[in-house]
Amino acid sequence: MSPRTTRATHNPPGDTSPASRPHKGGVPGTTGSPDAPDASGGSGPTTAPHAGRAPRAGHRRGDGRWGWLFVSPMVLVLGLFLVLPILMALWVSLLHWDGQSNPFSGQAEFAGLDNYRSLLTQDGLDRTLFATSLRNTAYYVLLTVPLQTALALMLALVVNQRMLRGRSALRTVFFFPSVTSSIAVSTVFLFLFQGSGAVNTMLSWIGIKGPNWFADSRGVLSLLLGALGLVDPDHPTGVLAAHSFMGLSWYQWLSGPSVAMCTLILLAVWTTSGTFMLIFLAALQDIPRELEESAAIEGVNRFQMLRYVTLPALRPVLFLVLTLGLISTWQVFDQVYVMGQGAPGNTTLTPAFLSYSSAFDDADFGQGAAIAFVLLALILCMTALQRWALRERNAGPGRTR
Amino acid sequence: MTTRTAAAILTCAALLAATGCSSNFGSGSKTKQDTGSRQKLTVLIATSGDAETNSVKEAAAAYAKQSGNSVTVEVAKDMNQQLAQSFAGHKPPDVFYVNSDQFANYAKAGSLYAYGDRIKDADDFSAQLRSSFSYDGKLVCLPKDTSTLALAVNTDLWKKAGLTENDYPTTWADLKAVAGKLTKGGVTGLVTTNEYQRLGVFMKQAGGWVTNPDQSKMTSDSPQNAEGLGFVQSLLKSGALKYAQQVDTSWGGEALGKGKAAMTIEGNWLSGAMKLDYPNVKYKMVELPAGPSGKGTLAFSTCWGVAAESAHRTAAVDLVKYLSSAKQQLTFADTFGVMPSRTSTLDTYARQEPDAKAWVDSAAYAQGPVTIAGFDKVLSQFNTDLQTLSTTDPKTILAALQRNGEQALTKGN
Numbered sequence: 162m163s164p165r166t167t168r169a170t171h172n173p174p175g176d177t178s179p180a181s182r183p184h185k186g187g188v189p190g191t192t193g194s195p196d197a198p199d200a201s202g203g204s205g206p207t208t209a210p211h212a213g214r215a216p217r218a219g220h221r222r223g224d225g226r227w228g229w230l231f232v233s234p235m236v237l238v239l240g241l242f243l244v245l246p247i248l249m250a251l252w253v254s255l256l257h258w259d260g261q262s263n264p265f266s267g268q269a270e271f272a273g274l275d276n277y278r279s280l281l282t283q284d285g286l287d288r289t290l291f292a293t294s295l296r297n298t299a300y301y302v303l304l305t306v307p308l309q310t311a312l313a314l315m316l317a318l319v320v321n322q323r324m325l326r327g328r329s330a331l332r333t334v335f336f337f338p339s340v341t342s343s344i345a346v347s348t349v350f351l352f353l354f355q356g357s358g359a360v361n362t363m364l365s366w367i368g369i370k371g372p373n374w375f376a377d378s379r380g381v382l383s384l385l386l387g388a389l390g391l392v393d394p395d396h397p398t399g400v401l402a403a404h405s406f407m408g409l410s411w412y413q414w415l416s417g418p419s420v421a422m423c424t425l426i427l428l429a430v431w432t433t434s435g436t437f438m439l440i441f442l443a444a445l446q447d448i449p450r451e452l453e454e455s456a457a458i459e460g461v462n463r464f465q466m467l468r469y470v471t472l473p474a475l476r477p478v479l480f481l482v483l484t485l486g487l488i489s490t491w492q493v494f495d496q497v498y499v500m501g502q503g504a505p506g507n508t509t510l511t512p513a514f515l516s517y518s519s520a521f522d523d524a525d526f527g528q529g530a531a532i533a534f535v536l537l538a539l540i541l542c543m544t545a546l547q548r549w550a551l552r553e554r555n556a557g558p559g560r561t562r
Numbered sequence: 563m564t565t566r567t568a569a570a571i572l573t574c575a576a577l578l579a580a581t582g583c584s585s586n587f588g589s590g591s592k593t594k595q596d597t598g599s600r601q602k603l604t605v606l607i608a609t610s611g612d613a614e615t616n617s618v619k620e621a622a623a624a625y626a627k628q629s630g631n632s633v634t635v636e637v638a639k640d641m642n643q644q645l646a647q648s649f650a651g652h653k654p655p656d657v658f659y660v661n662s663d664q665f666a667n668y669a670k671a672g673s674l675y676a677y678g679d680r681i682k683d684a685d686d687f688s689a690q691l692r693s694s695f696s697y698d699g700k701l702v703c704l705p706k707d708t709s710t711l712a713l714a715v716n717t718d719l720w721k722k723a724g725l726t727e728n729d730y731p732t733t734w735a736d737l738k739a740v741a742g743k744l745t746k747g748g749v750t751g752l753v754t755t756n757e758y759q760r761l762g763v764f765m766k767q768a769g770g771w772v773t774n775p776d777q778s779k780m781t782s783d784s785p786q787n788a789e790g791l792g793f794v795q796s797l798l799k800s801g802a803l804k805y806a807q808q809v810d811t812s813w814g815g816e817a818l819g820k821g822k823a824a825m826t827i828e829g830n831w832l833s834g835a836m837k838l839d840y841p842n843v844k845y846k847m848v849e850l851p852a853g854p855s856g857k858g859t860l861a862f863s864t865c866w867g868v869a870a871e872s873a874h875r876t877a878a879v880d881l882v883k884y885l886s887s888a889k890q891q892l893t894f895a896d897t898f899g900v901m902p903s904r905t906s907t908l909d910t911y912a913r914q915e916p917d918a919k920a921w922v923d924s925a926a927y928a929q930g931p932v933t934i935a936g937f938d939k940v941l942s943q944f945n946t947d948l949q950t951l952s953t954t955d956p957k958t959i960l961a962a963l964q965r966n967g968e969q970a971l972t973k974g975n
Contacts, residue, residue, distance in 0.1 A: 260650045261671035286943060286966040356810040376807040378949065507946050521643045522938045524667035
């Protein structure tokens with residue numbers, strides 16, 4: 162390598178515009194000049210090329226080349242197995258493709274936005290099913306994400322107590338559901354929540370007659386309203402039944418998650434909280450002790466400590482957990498596949514499962530791909546929204562950073 | 563910046579070229595046929611259990627010995643997905659089971675080799691099933707076997723309720739009366755699953771059906787269908803009929819075996835399941851009662867598909883001929899309880915299995931499955947709606963089916 166290797170190490174790795182260095186008093190960039198640290202500060206265009214510059218620029222470009230060479234295996238793998246399939250799927254979502262020919266040869270009929278139209282604007286079975294799956298998943302996300310985050314945070318706070326005995330045993334126990342196969346857990350839940358299963362037997366001890374969980378398609382909100390005498394769940398009337406959006410009546414949109422869906426929510430909260438507990442725990446142990454000690458000297462109580470010291474320090478991790486939770490809940494598939502494939506009454510149908518079934522059961526791969534892309538757009542919007550809601554607010558005197 | 567963009571574009575282009583060249587997406591040309599004397603055939607089956615797997619493997623081995631070809635039998639975990647992937651990858655198995663609900667999708671896409679005209683005695687197969695497995699007027703594949711629905715009666719519960727052999731229901735009124743008598747304690751008179759594949763018998767008995775005979779038009783919103791489902795609704799409301807899930811079982815056979823149902827409507831697979839899971843439960847099969855327009859039941863089948871892209875079509879058809887021969891069908895019937903799809907073999911089968919007489923007799927008036935491309939979701943939506951039959955007007959459910967079916971028909975053509 163050239164003798165300037167030592168210089169190169171001063172440059173921030175992100176700086177790849179070697180020609181944009183400002184000229185300092187006409188000193189050409191020669192060996193050993195001490196101006197290296199501010200190299201990234203400039204942005205002015207190159208004026209006249211200096212005699213001593215050319216080899217330097219060439220050298221930096223060489224660095225870039227080496228960089229590309231080193232990352233190329235990963236870029237290739239990501240491109241081949243991630244970016245390319247996504248682009249191919251995007252193309253397929255614009256076709257009426259039955260999976261039997263080459264979708265890139267023009268044999269499959271080009272449909273334009275037909276697949277998206279039948280999902281979003283055209284009245285029909287496709288739209289009704291898609292709207293139903295969106296409603297189900299919206300309730301699923303709305304309940305699962307806050308519950309699992311709160312439970313995980315609580316568990317993490319508990320097992321982070323230095324005074325607690327048997328901490329590591331408890332950590333293992335709480336983490337256990339996360340490392341168990343979701344298929345196995347789903348199957349166990351199927352047995353637990355049978356009409357005459359363990360859960361209903363336990364409920365009967367305290368005099369409650371439990372529902373037939375997985376066969377119950379009634380929405381819990383509509384049951385609640387029915388119990389209050391506001392609506393008749395079997396024969397809804399009035400404004401809610403008269404208006405509809407995307408093929409579902411307002412009443413159907415607002416009837417809440419079905420009893421069957423609630424068991425899925427319970428399952429998801431139980432299995433995922435362990436993983437998120439671990440993430441919270443790592444962050445909790447990263448909070449400097451001095452911070453807590455100085456807060457203690459100020460005389461805060463435990464709640465204030467949590468509210469003003471611990472939670473603000475956990476903000477980035479909270480963002481991570483919420484994002485991961487949001488994405489995985491919108492994509493829920495395997496529990497649905499095992500526990501009823503949309504039954505009862507399509508109330509556990511989710512977009513991910515609908516995408517699978519329209520592709521493989523109805524040989525309509527274009528439709529399946531279109532559902533996947535609508536779901537992708539939805540997740541991106543949700544994540545952006547959540548990022549905005551959890552953004553760093555500069556004001557606020559209580560901030561510790 | 564520009565060099566980086568250029569590099570990225572170049573990488574993408576290279577990747578596209580790489581997959582484009584290496585992929586097996588064919589150009590749509592006809593597959594070159596293998597003419598060698600020793601051909602290698604692959605068979606993909608979706609099995610009901612070890613008995614079926616072993617039986618098909620034995621039959622394939624016997625064929626291999628006789629013909630000199632070699633045959634590999636593979637068992638699919640998820641038949642629809644595996645077949646769809648193999649078709650898309652242009653490496654389908656030579657011979658495979660085709661489920662009736664997927665038949666039209668595959669036939670429409672041209673994945674199936676229509677070998678019906680190469681079968682000389684095709685007329686021997688049941689006419690209903692042949693029309694179910696025909697596409698564009700051509701018989702595409704041969705039904706490998708058949709099953710029909712009949713009424714299973716738990717004889718002990720029957721006697722306990724004070725009923726005799728003369729009381730086996732022959733009309734809807736009889737059925738309603740005995741189901742009511744049998745319903746008491748933890749026993750429900752009639753238990754079945756909430757699918758059109760069971761409840762459809764009542765539509766048929768009332769003289770209706772989902773489509774017209776050649777499956778070109780929806781006839782779901784007919785008054786006959788409404789009458790059939792109306793009868794089911796009246797049974798549901800009286801409590802004499804319950805869906806299997808309501809009594810904590812997954813299907814009628816389980817309800818019958820566990821003594822939760824005195825009667826159920828099931829097909830030939832029931833005998834194998836009862837022998838295996840509930841060997842001590844005594845039951846008798848009788849024909850379903852007749853409705854206002856006579857007897858009616860449903861027939862189910864799977865056919866032996868031969869891939870259009872197989873390089874061994876002649877040998878594959880030869881193998882299918884062997885597997886669907888009268889002798890082989892009787893062996894299958896004996897080992898895993900299916901019914902032969904050849905009408906000429908049914909008598910022999912009835913003698914061989916006297917307990918299956920009700921199913922054999924039902925074959926004469928059975929309705930074959932609906933085989934229209936893209937209909938899977940329409941019919942599963944119908945099944946979903948049938949869950950709420952006890953509180954929903956049958957006409958509403960049937961109107962939804964009519965509308966969804968018509969949309970799928972226009973989209974498919």
